[in-house]
Amino acid sequence: MSDAIHAQTLIQAFESWVPKTLAFENDKIGCQIGTLNKKVRKVMVTLDVLENVVDEAVEQNVDLIVAHHAVIFRPLKNVRSDQGQGRIVAKCIKHDIAVYVAHTNFDIAAGGMNDLLAKELSLQDIAILKPTYTEPLHKIAVFVPMEAAETVRQALGASGAGAIGNYSHCTFNSEGTGTFLPGEGTNPHIGAKGQLEKVNEVKIETIVPDHLLKTAIKKMVAAHPYEEVAYDIFPMENQGETYGLGRIGKLQQPITLKALALEVKRRFGLDGVRMTGNPDAVIEKVAVSGGDGNSLVPFAKYRGADVLITGDIYYHTAHDAILNDLMLIDAGHYIEKVLKKPVKDFFDKVVQENGSSTEVVISGVNTNPFTFI
The missing domain is CATH 3.40.1390.30 (NIF3 (NGG1p interacting factor 3)-like)
Structure with a gap:
């Protein structure tokens, strides 16, 4: 070590x-x-x-x-x-x-707070409750000598570039001829100073989400044999991954509100929880959010949730939820x-x-x- x-x-x-x-x-x-x-x-x-x-x-x-x-x-x-x-x-x-x-950022991230809460509750068919951000995408196009193409492709893939759905390391490759003339003070990987060089190269194109762009470029440049790496970055009109607050999903099997509240108490090791609604009401669809969930009440209702489980609900927000036939379980911030x-x-x-x-x-x-x- x-x-x-x-x-x-x-x-x-x-x-x-x-x-x-x-x-x-x-x-x-x-x-x-x-x-x-x-x-x-x-x-x-x-x-x-x-x-x-x-x-x-x-x-x-x-x-x-x-x-x-x-x-x-x-x-x-x-x-x-x-x-x-x-x-x-x-x-x-x-x-x-x-x-x-x-x-x-931890609340919203995939695999972050709200996904962890949904997982702890064993929710199925989990979706984002309130979308807040759609990540921009970029295309990287880099020109690489033939013998180094695979090394650079692997470096890009390892950085997270080229991920499309459940596929990774996605690239498109086209061959061509690169030319360059090394000047004074250079130490070219191929060719000699003062002589025009022609090299069989591969143009590697791949897509990368905005938050991984700097990492992808860094790893690409580190894997590239050239002293000066030629590459282009293009902004994409394609929609990247959507992120947001809260999650919504279905219970593995319907249970009553009271039984769900007791299960929340047990799973998160709490001393107690607050709830609104008929204790005997049957719950199938659940919205969940760590922290302050007051702003998510209308989204939970709109998405068809029977109950919203969250870390903090205000008195008057609870009244509004009751009027809109949405049940609540306030488990406290400590569920986080x-x-x-x-x-x-x-x-x-x-x-x-x-x-x-x-x-x-x-x-x-x-x-x-x-x-x-």
Whole structure:
């Protein structure tokens, strides 16, 4: 095993899964405390960054905390080490602990928060509840000498370029003749300085989603033998993947609202849940959303959900839902703790792929502010 992984390597891989472009405007995401310009020996995954979480990180010699909820959500009027959030910020800085946050981008991403919740509930035929973003697509066209074409194709495919539906490594290849004249200060892979060279080349064309474009170009250039790589990037009119808030799907078998509420309580390890509607009503179609689900009530109703399971519902929103014959299960924000193990597993894979000795741990602190009595 090599030494500790660089924080930027870890986060760049994470952002290929939950790109910042998916986040809501003005959402508080990214590096909030410290720096990612360092190597990290231990990473901690948590839902919230409270003072007891930071104390846990200090005790375990953690270098980087990756959280879902921002430690700095509203502007701080001051940073005092003896009170409020200032104590958290000061303690992180004192112990050189960086804090990175992925919030709405994690909610929206494929395989992110809402997919994890839907999976935990064993929903079938899962679809996006409220579309929020359709990713732009780009076409890469690169010119490669014949003998290096396969290497470059594989590099592009490994970067995520050329993925169409359930197919990967999709490219189109056409052969032709490339010409170039190496000038002063060059060190050409083929040919000699001052002599016009003609080379049998392959033009490789492939498609790449916007959030993977920089990675695809980087890997393509690294695999290419030429000193100066000739390539074109074209914006596409084709629609890329659509992302959004919430998920909707069907239960494996219909059950009553009360039975579903008790199942939510059991599966997420909760002390209790709130619900609206007839406890004996039969539930077949379920909408789910982590966090604040108030804005999703009309979408759940429009999509034909019998119930919306979410992390937070306002009093008057509940009244509106009742008037529109939509049942609700308010399970509290803490259901979002479901993210911890999948995020740890992701980071473990990145660490392993980089041959690093970095350790990834899950915070054991219960950050739920509410107690049912």
